[in-house]
Amino acid sequence: MAKRKKKQSAVGIFFSFFLKAVVIILGLVILAMSAYLVKELISMKNNETEAKADDSAFEDDQEDDLLTNASDGDAVLFETDEETTEAAETTDTAALSKDASIVVLNATETAGLAAVWKETLEVQGYTNVQVGNYTNGILDTSKIVVVEEGTGSALQQILPNAKMETLPADQVSCDISTEGVQAFLIIGNADNSLGQ
Numbered sequence: 001m002a003k004r005k006k007k008q009s010a011v012g013i014f015f016s017f018f019l020k021a022v023v024i025i026l027g028l029v030i031l032a033m034s035a036y037l038v039k040e041l042i043s044m045k046n047n048e049t050e051a052k053a054d055d056s057a058f059e060d061d062q063e064d065d066l067l068t069n070a071s072d073g074d075a076v077l078f079e080t081d082e083e084t085t086e087a088a089e090t091t092d093t094a095a096l097s098k099d100a101s102i103v104v105l106n107a108t109e110t111a112g113l114a115a116v117w118k119e120t121l122e123v124q125g126y127t128n129v130q131v132g133n134y135t136n137g138i139l140d141t142s143k144i145v146v147v148e149e150g151t152g153s154a155l156q157q158i159l160p161n162a163k164m165e166t167l168p169a170d171q172v173s174c175d176i177s178t179e180g181v182q183a184f185l186i187i188g189n190a191d192n193s194l195g196q
Contacts (some may be wrong), residue, residue: 096151098125100182105174107134107142107186110194117159117187124158130181136173139188145172146183155183161190 102121106114114131121129142162146152149166156164162185169178172186 096146096154096182099127101128101130101180102126102155102183102185103130103132103172103174103176103178103181105132105134105172105184105186107137107139107188108192109138110192113187113192113194116194117185117191120158121185124154130176132174132176134173134186135175139186140190142188142191143186144183145186147181152183155185159185159187159191162186162188 104114104117104121114133118129118131142159143165144152144155144159144162145165145167146155147166147169152164156162169181169184172178172181172184174184
């Protein structure tokens, strides 16, 4: 019986030391991983700070170059969006008045789309707007067709992704009269707010 107690205590002591060794090793691994993660976080933060500093230095250099190399002919570079918009509206208002005859044409398979865009134009102050259908097929991209070159920039602001063209009114394929029409908005699938 005394031998049996010694065997159990020897085996028990072995497993006790073994478990303590495993716990110590796991603790060291956790400590090493924590130190590694802290080091990585610090280096990532330093890299972000350096990248921001490089970006701002690059922007400052570009701005200095633009200012130093600017001439009177480059004044357009320094116009604000507001000034550009005002200039476009002034030019367009003189050429295409709010009571100009405008036709909105539906070039999609969605019924009622031209009426929606007519309302949009009326909200912008246009008073002589008619609707119809484009008869030359379905378009993916919208078009703005003006009769006189240089008119229609205000319409381009309403329909910014549209292609601008200048054509005589009778060359626009539609199912309504084009007599006296000064501009056409031909709405394609890209501006189909009802079908999306």
